[in-house]
Every structure is written in C-alpha cells, then in structure tokens.
Amino acid sequence: MLRRLHAKGFKSLVDLEIEFPLLTVLFGPNASGKSNIIEAAQTISRCGTARTLSDAFDQSIRGYPLEAFSFGPDGLAGHLRRGAVEMELDAVVGAQGDDYRYRVCVQAEPGTGDLATKDEYLARLTRQGDPWGRPVIERVENRLRIRRKSKPAHPREEPTGGNHTMLSDLRLAGPEYAAIERCRREFEEWRVYYLDPRVAMRAARPPAGVRDIGALGEDIAPFLHRLRSDEPKRYAAVSRTLRSIIPSVDAVNVDLDERRATLDIQIIQDGCSYSSRVISEGTLRVLALCSICTNPWASGLVAFEEPENGVHPRRLELIAQMLVSLSLSQGRQVIVTTHSPLFCDAVLRLTRDRREAVGLYAVRRDREGTKVTPFAEELGTLFVDTGLADGLTSPAEDGLFQEMLLRGWLDE
Ligand SMILES: Nc1ncnc2c1ncn2[C@@H]1O[C@H](COP(=O)(O)OP(=O)(O)O)[C@@H](O)[C@H]1O
Ligand SMILES: [Mg+2]
Structure with missing residues (x-):
C-alpha cells in the first residue's frame, strides 16, 4: 500500500x-x-x-x-x-x-x-x-x-x-x-492501467497464462478465457456487472478461433454477437474495469x-x-x-x-x-x-x- x-x-x-x-x-x-x-x-x-x-x-x-x-x-x-x-x-x-x-x-x-x-x-x-x-x-x-x-x-x-x-x-x-x-x-x-480500447484491446491474442488484463488492456481476451476456466463464478460476475452498467449487453463470450489459435471477445447485444473489433470503446473500457475489479489473483x-x-x-x-x-x-x-x-x-x-x-x-x-x-x-x-x-x-x-x-x- x-x-x-x-x-x-x-x-x-x-x-x-x-x-x-x-x-x-x-x-x-x-x-x-x-x-x-x-x-x-x-x-x-x-x-x-x-x-x-x-x-x-x-x-x-x-x-x-x-x-x-x-x-x-x-x-x-x-x-x-x-x-x-x-x-x-x-x-x-x-x-x-x-x-x-x-x-x-x-x-x-x-x-x-x-x-x-x-x-x-x-x-x-x-x-x-x-x-x-x-x-x-x-x-x-x-x-x-x-x-x-x-x-x-x-x-x-x-x-x-x-x-x-x-x-x-x-x-x-x-x-x-x-x-x-x-x-x-x-x-x-x-498496477497502473492506461486502457487503450482503440487498438490494444481489440487485437486478437493467443491463449496465455496471464493473470491480469495488461497495462493497456491488451490481454483482456486471454484473461477472461482463463477466468472462465479457473474461476467460472468470477467470470459470471464480470458478465453480470457489465450488463448492469450497460443494460443492452446480454452476455460476454471469449471464443477460441481454432484455425488461427487466437481468442476474441464476443459481446451479445440485443441478441446479436459482436467481436472485439467492433465493440464500442466505452463497452471495452467498462469490461476492462469489471475485469480489474473481479480479478481474484491480484491484490x-x-x-x-x-x-x-x-x-x-x-x-x-x-x-x-x-x-x-x-x-x-x-x-x-x-x-x-x-x-x-x-x-x-x-x-x-x-x-x-x-x-x-x-x-x-x-x-x-x-x-x-x-x-x-x-x-x-x-x-x-x-x-x-x-x-x-x-x-x-x-x-x-x-x-x-x-x-x-x-x-x-x-x-x-
Ligand atoms: N517535465 C515537465 N515539467 C513540468 N511540467 C510538465 C512536465 N511534463 C509535463 N508537464 C505538465 O504536465 C501536464 C500534463 O499533466 P497531466 O498529469 O497529464 O494532466 P491531467 O491532469 O490532465 O492528467 C502538461 O500539460 C505539462 O504542463
Ligand atoms: Mg490525465
């Protein structure tokens, strides 16, 4: 401290x-x-x-x-x-x-x-x-x-x-x-974050043993992927919190593209699925904030x-x-x-x-x-x-x- x-x-x-x-x-x-x-x-x-x-x-x-x-x-x-x-x-x-x-x-x-x-x-x-x-x-x-x-x-x-x-x-x-x-x-x-929802947070990333989203938010996809497998309740909490702040969001998914071996975030909004390439900057920032606040590995x-x-x-x-x-x-x-x-x-x-x-x-x-x-x-x-x-x-x-x-x- x-x-x-x-x-x-x-x-x-x-x-x-x-x-x-x-x-x-x-x-x-x-x-x-x-x-x-x-x-x-x-x-x-x-x-x-x-x-x-x-x-x-x-x-x-x-x-x-x-x-x-x-x-x-x-x-x-x-x-x-x-x-x-x-x-x-x-x-x-x-x-x-x-x-x-x-x-x-x-x-x-x-x-x-x-x-x-x-x-x-x-x-x-x-x-x-x-x-x-x-x-x-x-x-x-x-x-x-x-x-x-x-x-x-x-x-x-x-x-x-x-x-x-x-x-x-x-x-x-x-x-x-x-x-x-x-x-x-x-x-x-x-941890000091300078979230960059324009570039860093949109890039597809391979799965990785990360325990944090990265200073620019660049590891958000591998982080959420890992959170979902290791701490499913926490992952569900991220999704619920995001929904409470942005009510049009139905759910958050992290998909593994099997051909490219990369992870991508998908936001389900009004029944439609959007990749991190097109999600709004505000949504990405709030998602990052929810991830930081729910991270079980950081202190x-x-x-x-x-x-x-x-x-x-x-x-x-x-x-x-x-x-x-x-x-x-x-x-x-x-x-x-x-x-x-x-x-x-x-x-x-x-x-x-x-x-x-x-x-x-x-x-x-x-x-x-x-x-x-x-x-x-x-x-x-x-x-x-x-x-x-x-x-x-x-x-x-x-x-x-x-x-x-x-x-x-x-x-x-
Ligand atoms: N080496 C420096 N010496 C004195 N002032 C500096 C120096 N580097 C930056 N600054 C001042 O700090 C300001 C930026 O401060 P910053 O903390 O980014 O402001 P904000 O309150 O908007 O976050 C610059 O506009 C400049 O006036
Ligand atoms: Mg400033």
Whole structure:
C-alpha cells in the first residue's frame, strides 16, 4: 500500500506531498497534473523493481526519460543546457503489516541520456513513523550502505551512480535482506492501467497464462478465457456487472478461433454477437474495469484514469460503487483520476461512514507546479448539480449494485 508520496522534480510535481488512503480520487481540470501523480507513483515502483533505471523510465512513462524531470521556465531546451537534472521520489509504503520509507533520487545527464541513482534510502518505520533502528539502505558520502539483518554493524557497500537501484537488485534477497525483498514485492504488485480500447484491446491474442488484463488492456481476451476456466463464478460476475452498467449487453463470450489459435471477445447485444473489433470503446473500457475489479489473483494497488469515460452519466453511480467496493470492502488500494463532479459526488455519498478511508483531492496547477487540496463533503456537494444527479438516477436502478453484492453475485 502506498501511504504517502512526496515528489520533487517529477514533471509538474515540482514539490508535492500527498497522502493516499484506501481510495483516492484526483479531481481536476486538464493538464493540472492528475496523471502525473499516478505516474510518479508508478515511477517509484518501477525504480524499485525494474532491472535498470532505463527500463524504469521506458515507454510506460509518457515522454522521453528526460521529460520526466520538471522543466524550468526554459523547458526541455533548458534541461539540455544543464549538466545534470534530478528528481526525488519519497514514499511511505505498507508491506505485509509493516511500514517502510523508501526514497530514491535519480539524476539524468541530458547530454548523454544517462540515468543514475544518486541517493537511495530504505528504513522500516515504527508506529510513530520514525525509522526503526538503522536504515536498511542509506547513503554515506558517495557510497550506499546496505545492512544485512544478522550483521547490521558490517554493512555491504556499493557505489552510488549506478544505473539501477539497490531495491531492484535481485541479489539482495532472502532472510538477510527481508526488508528489501518485501518492499520490492509490494512495488511489483502495483498496477497502473492506461486502457487503450482503440487498438490494444481489440487485437486478437493467443491463449496465455496471464493473470491480469495488461497495462493497456491488451490481454483482456486471454484473461477472461482463463477466468472462465479457473474461476467460472468470477467470470459470471464480470458478465453480470457489465450488463448492469450497460443494460443492452446480454452476455460476454471469449471464443477460441481454432484455425488461427487466437481468442476474441464476443459481446451479445440485443441478441446479436459482436467481436472485439467492433465493440464500442466505452463497452471495452467498462469490461476492462469489471475485469480489474473481479480479478481474484491480484491484490496490490490499482490506478487508472477517468473511469467515467464511455459510461452513461446515469450509470456512473454503478462505476463508483464498483470502485468503492473494490477498495473499502475488498481492501485493494485504488487511485483514480476524474473530470466528473458527478463521480466525485457519488463517491462522497457512498463513503459517508468511511471518510477516513477516502481521499478526494482537487488538483490544480499554478506557476510553481501541481497542488492538491483535500475537499470536504460540503464543498463536494456544492458544485454538483443535484437536480442533474437526481434526473440521471432512475429509481429502478437504485441499489442494483448493492443488491448484487448482497446476493453474493460478486463473490467467489
Ligand atoms: N517535465 C515537465 N515539467 C513540468 N511540467 C510538465 C512536465 N511534463 C509535463 N508537464 C505538465 O504536465 C501536464 C500534463 O499533466 P497531466 O498529469 O497529464 O494532466 P491531467 O491532469 O490532465 O492528467 C502538461 O500539460 C505539462 O504542463
Ligand atoms: Mg490525465
């Protein structure tokens, strides 16, 4: 679980500290930095898990690696004129019952494109949030000290400036490096989705042993195929949930084309069958969301963008219910970005008795970078047109999702 993140020098997050409870909603206008917040979380997890920093800053982060470092007033050209640029990502992470503080400072050399770990720190925290004993990883002058559990007074030393972090170094494993391994495992479980219903989600794929739909949604067909064979009740729940959000859908099928050995999703809509090549983008997105929320094999943080996309405003409440249930009932940490006041309003209403578990932030950007302000319920309801919300909620749908949960349709 990501409890807190302090980013300095990451894109528009010039200096931003933000707390993440079980459910975080980032609300704000375009280009305010919502996606950058998710990317910063993804970047620290990738720095702690990818084989090299170059891998950590590859295509999964938008732009060139150098563009991930906050620009000054002179933009990318200014970076190129400098000898080196830096960012620091500092997080409190909960892993297997303990909290850890992990910080990494990455330096880029604009001339060569080289990325290097300038500083790294890992410590287990006490309940009060102080380091518990000596740090597991810390920098002392130009070296990184890595402490083994049994011989803390005789740390291993590595030079700073490498193209990978110590946390991601697979040689540091086993009981001697238990804290490092736990944090690395925690980061490995985080999932950030950038659903691509235009291309990736439409492509036919061969059956595969996947346990997730893939970051772009590209493995949705093999995922559903596997879900149907291994967890048929969960598969049925995906289909039912999709139907509740898009009532014209009768069923979802995953067919194996025996000649091509590929899988294709079929949606039965008004009695007719449609392949993933022609299903609407909105339907594919909702199907992906239902798959993520029903995945029995995943447990870590999940982040994605604008769950309202492709959903009729009248069904937004159901999407909000699905995410509230994923986080507050199933205990999976969720971070979403949104443009929709109706979605925020639905989240606020649905979580009235669990306020401490929900962070609803207004994200904005000024000359100094991205800022977030938590907003209170009063403020939340103020800007929502309740007349509009009422008009969009038909009595027939009220509690439909609740009903499904109560009847255990969404359980295993
Ligand atoms: N390296 C950078 N330095 C400063 N600002 C950046 C950098 N890279 C991107 N940005 C800013 O971040 C904005 C995009 O932020 P994003 O998180 O995608 O916004 P949204 O809130 O729409 O998700 C860009 O329009 C740009 O202003
Ligand atoms: Mg965005």
